[in-house]
Amino acid sequence: MFHRARAAIAASLIVGLGLAGCGVRPADVDGTLATVEDSGVLRAGVSENPPWSSISGAEPTGSEVTLIERFAARHGAEVEWRAGTEEVLVDALHAGSLDVVVGGLTDATPWLDDAAVSDVYTEVVSPTGETEKHVMLTRAGENGLLMELETFLREEVDG
16 A cells, blocks of 8 residues: 555656646636736735734735735735734635735744645744744635736746
8 A cells, every 4th residue: 555655646747747847737626827817816815013004004015915915916916905814814725715815924823734834935033033934814625816826926026
């Protein structure tokens, strides 16, 4: 049984690497990226965590808000923001009523089992001297959207 599992994993890796070399975009289980591009709307959740995100004004602001707005524009979409606590936003993400969640989240997020977590896109030293590795969340299974977001973040941040 163990050898079959290893063989299946190896086969999956070979196929995955082959597809990556061909420029094939991973599939979104529910077609989120295609829906964003077709509808012109990216549904984004945002929680309060300055300077990454602030919901104190009429419209959200902050560095992650700006990144998501640029990402949406790249796909011909505008952002429809929904403010809330992380818990409420992750529940909405899981239910499919949001596409992405931002709010100064780090790779130590407690939402690893509830959402897809992007690669670390930036690292900063906190006021306490600890290194924070920042990530964003997308719906689990929406791998095309996640890959596009990660590619965008690498281009924007590493530039």
